[in-house]
Each structure stands twice: as structure tokens, then as C-alpha cells.
Amino acid sequence: MNRLNVELPGLSLKNPIMPASGCFGFGEEFAGLYDLSVLGGIMIKAATRDERFGNKTPRVAESGMGMLNAIGLQNPGVEAILGEKLPFLSNYDTEIIANVAGSTPEEYVEVARMISASPVVKALELNISCPNVKCGGLQFGTDPVMASELTRRVKAVSEKPVYVKLSPNVTSIVEMATAVEAAGADGLTMINTLIGMRIDVRTGQPILANRIGGLSGPSIKPVAVRMIHDVSREVDIPIIGMGGVMEVDDVLEMIYAGASAVAVGTANFVNPYICKEIIEALPGRMDELGIEHIMDIRGRAHGHLHRA
Amino acid sequence: MNRLNVELPGLSLKNPIMPASGCFGFGEEFAGLYDLSVLGGIMIKAATRDERFGNKTPRVAESGMGMLNAIGLQNPGVEAILGEKLPFLSNYDTEIIANVAGSTPEEYVEVARMISASPVVKALELNISCPNVKCGGLQFGTDPVMASELTRRVKAVSEKPVYVKLSPNVTSIVEMATAVEAAGADGLTMINTLIGMRIDVRTGQPILANRIGGLSGPSIKPVAVRMIHDVSREVDIPIIGMGGVMEVDDVLEMIYAGASAVAVGTANFVNPYICKEIIEALPGRMDELGIEHIMDIRGRAHGHLHRA
Amino acid sequence: MIQQLTILSNRKIAKGATELVCRLPERQEIAPGRFMHLKVGPLLRRPISIADAGDDEITFLFKEVGKGTGELSGLQPGMTLDALGPLGNGFPVDSVDEADHVLLVGGGIGVPPLYYAMRKLVERGVRCSAVLGFDTGESVFYEDAFRALGPTTVTTVDGTAGTKGFVTAAIETEGVDVLFACGPEAMLRSVQHLDIKERYISIENRMGCGIGACFACVCASPSGYVKTCTDGPVFRAEEVIL
Amino acid sequence: MIQQLTILSNRKIAKGATELVCRLPERQEIAPGRFMHLKVGPLLRRPISIADAGDDEITFLFKEVGKGTGELSGLQPGMTLDALGPLGNGFPVDSVDEADHVLLVGGGIGVPPLYYAMRKLVERGVRCSAVLGFDTGESVFYEDAFRALGPTTVTTVDGTAGTKGFVTAAIETEGVDVLFACGPEAMLRSVQHLDIKERYISIENRMGCGIGACFACVCASPSGYVKTCTDGPVFRAEEVIL
């Protein structure tokens, strides 16, 4: 019996673990370390219409148990991804989720249309929550009207199910979630990074060239768990949870809170084998806790279970 | 020359360091450890109209470098604070800031009226951002219209300057800040805690009896620095910064970001001597960095300085 | 009140029980039942009862349950440990009447503070007996040390050592004047109302500050609430509502 | 690629320079100029160049500047250190022509990888000379070790050892075929366009993953950008725009 498989719109996951977008590139670097086919899925780095070089460096700072990044959606552009990156990933038996970004609704639509047509891509992740780019990204993710309009337009052109990635930098994450659900989102992925800043006391200036960056890692896990918990009570579409997952118990916390699958971001930088290790550790930990199938515990923290 | 003094509405601080509300009780426990007169000020625990017993236990959980608390505004009520707590604090040469909370606007107004009349109290801190109580608290802190209305009503009765404590759980902290400034706030204190949740994987249930709690400590510092930075560019009233301050460089970061004084919360639980130690460490660190007066660096991260 | 302890030894003495002995930076008298608030890697400190103390030595006994206690168990002799304390109110070992018979009831990792309390009582010549409950034979510790001080009954849930059953079943209140108890909440609840004149129980609660300032550790009481860290952790049984 | 190194020694050898020698868990060949991504307390790893390596030993030289390097300096012999690596591309010590004259220019904490590079070149019989710049006499390290390998000039900014002035002032390009340089960005910028046939420079950049996946460490290049961690840290001088 497979105790770890999860069926989600467009995604037949052999286990609920996948690297988070932007934290695994297009898999190439990790393919040298372990067989990517062990992964439930891979959320690849954001694609924009054209190649982007991203922000100036420094692009990384640290604080407590958190990482601040301001990469700025550096990527080779959707055509290069289709031509050079996806063929490589097609060698692996794992579900590819393509992260779609842009500066204008038109760019999102165009990228979604192109990349969703690839047979390698099983679902889209609509990145309306990147805090590190001047135009686009975050403002779509903090206004429910803009977010639902964008979701509708992307859904209209996408050949694959669309998961919308929510920003935690909002007053009501539930309002955002229900808005994009009503607009046709097939699922949600949450959370993206919190906006943060570090200042170098020697210069008095922000450490990041972009001044602000996105906070990820253990620091944000309680925020993620709370938001997944609150949203999963109010929507009927599945949630892929993320935010500070470092070990197997963090995965369970997110699933108890209501997630159907879990993405691992920053932890890949600390231990590049982490996704594989968590997958291997899951069955043993489930035995200890008396969990038969991983989905048995989904949403158990709030007592009522979901369809999806 | 005093290199550390800061003059703010109602507050003549001998140095910019004070314990944050709820993290120092009413000073009694710490008075046995060091002379409270070394402190720039003390932000005392929230006062409500009547005694409150707060939430059920467990009230504390942990995550990464963060603490989750759900105390629930336990306090003896404003009359007991006036009668039993403030007389004790009047023995110390430090500025007392009274934290005002409530479930209804009427309760806030009543508490503010009563406590602001005490000669021991030099300023009020309007706590519109506590995530740990069912009624009141957070909803006043996430809606700019409610926040400004409440500020106006409290200002109308308060005999002392009013600082409004902002919640980070909003889409636009700048909007909240400018709204309460327009309503007459004399200053801002920020940030209160982020909302978070931890789940016990053995039970599948939230660790905190209140389910959610407020996240404080190093985990939230980059969020605090970013918000202080953004708000201080847009308002003319001073900011008392807080959120994850553990050491002297954290204080400097907040002042570079735009704070005029800094409160220390969770760190008091880790090291009850921390406020005193930071105050003692400041001049030496300022020497190393070539800072003559602490206010020389205020807001330097964004290049333009403020009045206030 | 912050002391740097120097690790002298750290070893597992039973299943789920590690004994950590440290040198105190200076001589001091520490009352049984008080605790130290220990700082290892996690943000907040960890409250651990004092299992024994001499002039310049202190002993803790702890169970590895998470990150904090996990790090405690990794401490090597020679390293230092940052301790806030001693904190809280202990067992009233000095005010017990010399003619009284004291029964000490401990469950699992609640046993350690009772050892120190019994040692102090016996030093004063007070008659003591102990009932100690463990899960299984492998988790029993300090049995001989207790026996050296007075009559001791050991119980295990699975019967692999001592009497089979819960500790509460082995309690004999006949002739007992004073009760000291420490252990899981269920055990405390069942000894709380025993027919013994004076009953003291040591309770546990998640803590923040450990010094009475944060209100994390409150416990309901007939008079409102009490704080575990400063009003306790040892309370008169009737002072707390469990 | 994650290795548990065992600390053999850890000592301050000059102002701002601590030498950490570790045992490798297994024999391996490590090219000079590569780095290890070390995990101590902070969340992210810390990139540190390899200052020397033998069959089963590896040496790092680092300057304490923050939490991560602070913790590195506290490691005691016998402890283990979690290291990801070796990572990146090093100096082309094996492809340098045997007839060439290699000049190695290092500044401050940029000096360590050059020692290992020079040792490897000299082993192959390549003619080498070194120019090493430090702040002050107290911060000079490895001077004798370099001299044992070939002609070495030391400079200090304040003139308290060697030639007074910046390292760049002491460079003599006459007859030099290959340049290896590592040091502060200002130094690299001034040696980047020296009139030497082949120039290799090792650059620093804040890193996330260290393996090419996160795009934290990019550097502008005439062809777009390069990643310091996988395309570098050693680059041909004309490949990067500083």
C-alpha cells in the first residue's frame, strides 16, 4: 500500500513532498545529488516572458532563523525554459508545476498559455506574491479584485490546473483565498515570503541591494501554519503548504493544519538532500504516531475534513 | 554630554531603551534584579477596565527563533493598576507608558481617561493590535477607519500624549499609520506580534489553548525593521520600534530604519537583565561605529531625517 | 541570578532519564522543589527541577522530549550551562514538624525533586517514606538512593519492576501527616484530595520568563489564579485547581 | 557531498585570522580555490575557501566577522563540523604551462586559497612569486610558509611589516605570464586589467545554496551573468564585471 500518495487537480503525487519554487532552480543541480524521481513533484523557478537578470547583489541576508532574499525573478524566460529546462525534467518520474510570473496581466497570460501547453507541465502555480520585483508580483497578490481577475484570465488560457500562490502580507488571507477560488483557481499554494529588511549597522544602509526582501525559513512557519489552518476551513480547493519546513514534523504540522501537500524551500539550501530525507523519514514517523495514510490527518487540527 | 537622551511627546527618555508591554509586568519582578531607574522608560502591561484572567493554558509555544504567546491580556484591571502598581513604579526615575486595551471603544476610552490622569503615567500606548483576545484588540488594528475613530476618541479624553500600537498583520502598515496620525496620534509603537499557530504532532491539535498566538522574538525582526522603515518615511510623528530586539545592534537597526526609541520584549524572558545590558553596551558600540548621539542615525537608512 | 554552571557529568541513568551534574559558580543553599531555568539553543529557557544540590554542586534529572532537552543531553563535561535561578518556591522541608510522617509520591520524571526533598527531611530526622511510579523496569532510577533514606515502594505500569500498577494504587495514607507529590497531572489530581493533613504538590506549566512577569504559567486557584513560576511550582494542594 | 569534518586544531594565528584544521572523513583530492559551505548555528551555511588540503586533512583560515565565523572560532578539537563541498571551480593549477611564471596576489583573508594554489604549482615545478597585502604587522600570517615556496613580498597598509602601502603598489608584472588573485573587491578591480596574459581572480559574494540553484551569488559578466558558487569563485578576469 502506498501510504503517501496524494491526488490533486492535475497532480498525481507519489508523496506529498516537493521543492518550492525558486529554491530548486530547474532541478539540474540537485539531479547530481539524488534521483529526482523520488520527489512527489517539483515546483520550478518562476518563468517570465523574457529573460530577467533580477536584482543587484547582495541578494541574501539573514536574521534569526530566517533568510531574506531579493533575487528578483531571475530566469531565462519562458522560451528557454520550454526549450532547455523542461526536456531535462521530462527524464524524471515526478510532477512538474510551473511557476508563472509577470509584470502585467498580459505577461502572466502569455507565459501561462505557453508553458501550460508543455506536456511536461502538470499544473501552473500563479505567482502573484513575489515581493522582490518593482512591477507585478505583490500588488496582484494583495488586492482580491486584481487577484481574481488575473486568476480568471490565466484560467481561460491554461491547459492545466492553476494553483494560485498567496502572499502572507495581507490583512485577510481568507479573503484572498476565497476570491481566487471563486475566480476558478484549482488549488492554492501558500505561503510566499513575508516582506522584511535588514540594515547593516556599519553602513546604516539596507543589506540587500533591493532594500527589502522576502523572509523565508523557520521564522515564518507559525505564520504559514496559521494561514493554512484558517484558509483550509474556508475553501474547498486543496492547499500545497510551505513556509519554514525543515523536517518531517513540520510537514505533519502543515497537513494537520489543512495542507494536502507540502513544499520545502529554504531548507534545500541548508541541506540539499532534505526533500529526499523527509520523504524517507515520513513512513517511520507516521508509524510512531499511528498514522496509516498521510491524508488521514489532513485538516485534523480543525476537526472537519475536506473534499478536494 | 548625554549621548542617549531622546525627547518625545510626553516622554523625556534618558536613553532610548524600554521594556515592551506585557514583557515586564509592572516592573516588580525586575526591580529585584536591577535598578529600574536605568531604563529610558517602561511600557507596562495592558490595562483593561476590569480584571481579566486571560486565556487557558498552554499560553506559550515556540518555533524557530520565535515565541508564540496567547496570554489574553490578563491584568488586574485599571483601578488595581492605579492603586497598587503605579505607586510602586513612581519610586523610579523612568518614564511610564501605560498600555490601554479593551473590547469596545467605550472600554478603551474609559481606561484611557482613568489611567492618563495618573501623574505617574507620561504617555499612553493604545493597544489596537493584540491578536489574543476574542473581542477588541486586533480588529481595531487592521481597519484604518476603526483605528482612526478609536484614536480620536481616546485623544479626546486623554490627559497625556497617545502612541498607537500598530499590528503587522495588515496589507498596508503605512495606511494604518497615516490614518492614526491624521486622527491625532502623537506617536506610533510598532510592531505588535504576527499571528501564528503551532500544532502538536502527537495530538494533531494546536499547542496553544487559544489555538492562535502572537509571534515575537528574532523571527519577526526583519518584518519590524521593514515596517518601521516604510512608516517612518510617511509620517511626521515618532516611532518607538520593537520586534525581536535581542542585542545592541538590533537597537541600532531599528533607529537607522527610523525609530526614535526601541522597546525590548521577548528578550526579557531569555535574559531578565537585557535592557540594562543593552543600555550599558550602547555607548561603546556607538564609539566603534563613530556615532556621536544616538539620534544622529535616526532614519539614516532612508537618507532623510524627521522632525518629531 | 544568572549563573554559569560547569558540567561535571552527564549520563543516561535509565530509559527516559539523564542525570546532569554541574558545579555551581559559588556556594549557595538551594531549597528542594525549586527549579532552574536553563538556556540552551532554543529561544526560551527550559525549566528543570533541582534533583539534588550540595554546597557547590547541583544535579538535574531530565527526560529528552524535544529540542531543548535534546541539547541538554549533548552537554559534555567542562562545558558551561547558562542557568537562571534557583527560582520558585520549593517544598517546605524546614517547616515540617519533626514528629510528622512525610509521604513522598513521585511519578516518572517527577521523581527527581522528591529525592532532594527526602534527603533534606531525613537530615532533619523527619520520618519519610516514598512511593515512586515508573512506566517500566527500564525507566526506574534512584531506587537505591531512596531506599537508603527510608521505606520505598516502586511501582511500574507493566509490572516489570516493583508492584504492578499505577503509583496511586500503592499509596498508604494511614499515619501520614504530610504529602509531597510531583508527577504527571493525572497523578497529582488523584493525590490532591487524599485524606492527609498537609498536602503539597509540584505542578508543571509551560513557562516564558520564569520570574512572574509574563503570565504564561498561570494555574486556576480558588482565589483567582496563581503563577507556577513564582507562587509555585510547589503549592498546597487546595491552592490550585487542576 | 555533505561531509562531517573532525576538528583537529583551531587557533588564532594572527590578528583577524584563525586557522582551523580538520580531518576529512575520507581521502579525496581537492583543487585549490574551491570552497566548503560550512554549517554552524545560523540558518544558512558559510562559504570558506580551502587554505590547504592533504589526503585526509583540510585547513581553513577565516576572519571572525559575525555570528557564523564567531561560532567557527569556538569549535574545539574532537567536535565535528558539517561541510557541504568541496564546491566551485578553483585555480587552474594543473593546466598552467610549466614554463610560465605565476604571480599570486592576495589581500587579507583572501590570502589563504593562494597558499594552497602556490603549493600545488610549486609541486609541479612551476615558477611562482607572491605578493601579500595585510592591514598591519599583527595581521600578517603564513609569510614563512609562502617564502618557503618562492619569492614573497609582504605589504602592510601602515608599514608595520614589509613594504608600506597597498598590495597593488608592490606588484611587478614584468615577465609574469599568469596571475592568481584573491582579496577585497577594490584590490581585484585594480589587478583585473593588469598587463598579464592570463589572469584568474577569486571573488566573494553572499551565497544561499552554494550549488547554483538559488541565484543569490550572481555577478555581471560580458555574456550576461555568472554564478560565483558554480561558475566561480575563480574566474578568468575578463569573465566578470566587478
Ligand SMILES: Cc1cc2nc3c(=O)[nH]c(=O)nc-3n(C[C@H](O)[C@H](O)[C@H](O)COP(=O)(O)OP(=O)(O)OC[C@H]3O[C@@H](n4cnc5c(N)ncnc54)[C@H](O)[C@@H]3O)c2cc1C
Ligand atoms: C517547574 C518545572 C520543573 C520541571 N522539571 C523537570 C525535570 O526535573 N525534569 C524534566 O525532564 N522535565 C522537567 N520539566 C519539564 C521540562 O521543562 C520540559 O520537558 C522541557 O521544557 C521540554 O523542552 P524541550 O525543548 O525538550 O521540548 P519541546 O516540546 O520542544 O518544548 C517546546 C516548549 O514547550 C515547553 N514545554 C514542553 N513540555 C513542557 C513541560 N512538560 N513543562 C513545561 N514546559 C514544557 C518548553 O519549555 C518549550 O518552551 C519541568 C517543568 C516545569 C514547569
Ligand SMILES: Cc1cc2nc3c(=O)[nH]c(=O)nc-3n(C[C@H](O)[C@H](O)[C@H](O)COP(=O)(O)OP(=O)(O)OC[C@H]3O[C@@H](n4cnc5c(N)ncnc54)[C@H](O)[C@@H]3O)c2cc1C
Ligand atoms: C567563495 C567564498 C570564499 C570565502 N572564503 C573565506 C575564507 O577563506 N576566509 C574567510 O574568513 N572568509 C571567507 N569568505 C567570507 C565568509 O564567507 C564570510 O565572512 C562569512 O560568511 C561571514 O559569516 P558571519 O556569520 O560570520 O557574518 P555575518 O555578517 O553575520 O553573515 C551574515 C550573512 O552574510 C553572509 N556574508 C557576510 N559576509 C560575507 C562575505 N564576505 N562573503 C560571503 N558572504 C558573506 C554570510 O554568509 C551570511 O549569510 C568567503 C566567501 C566566499 C563567497
Ligand SMILES: Cc1cc2nc3c(=O)[nH]c(=O)nc-3n(C[C@H](O)[C@H](O)[C@H](O)COP(=O)(O)O)c2cc1C
Ligand atoms: C531564494 C528564493 C527564491 C524564491 N523564488 C521564488 C519564485 O521564483 N517563485 C515563487 O513563487 N516563490 C519563490 N520563493 C518563495 C518560496 O517558493 C517559498 O514560498 C518561501 O520561500 C517559503 O518557503 P520556505 O520557508 O520553505 O523557503 C523563493 C524563495 C527563496 C528563498
Ligand SMILES: Cc1cc2nc3c(=O)[nH]c(=O)nc-3n(C[C@H](O)[C@H](O)[C@H](O)COP(=O)(O)O)c2cc1C
Ligand atoms: C508574553 C507577551 C505578552 C505581551 N503582552 C502585550 C500587551 O499586554 N500589550 C501589548 O501592547 N503588547 C503585548 N505584547 C507584545 C510586545 O509588547 C511586543 O510588541 C512584541 O512582543 C514584539 O516585540 P519582541 O519581539 O521584542 O517581543 C506581548 C508580547 C509577549 C511576548
Ligand code: FES
Ligand atoms: S513563566 Fe512568566 S509568569 Fe510564570
Ligand code: FES
Ligand atoms: S549560492 Fe545559490 S546560486 Fe550561488
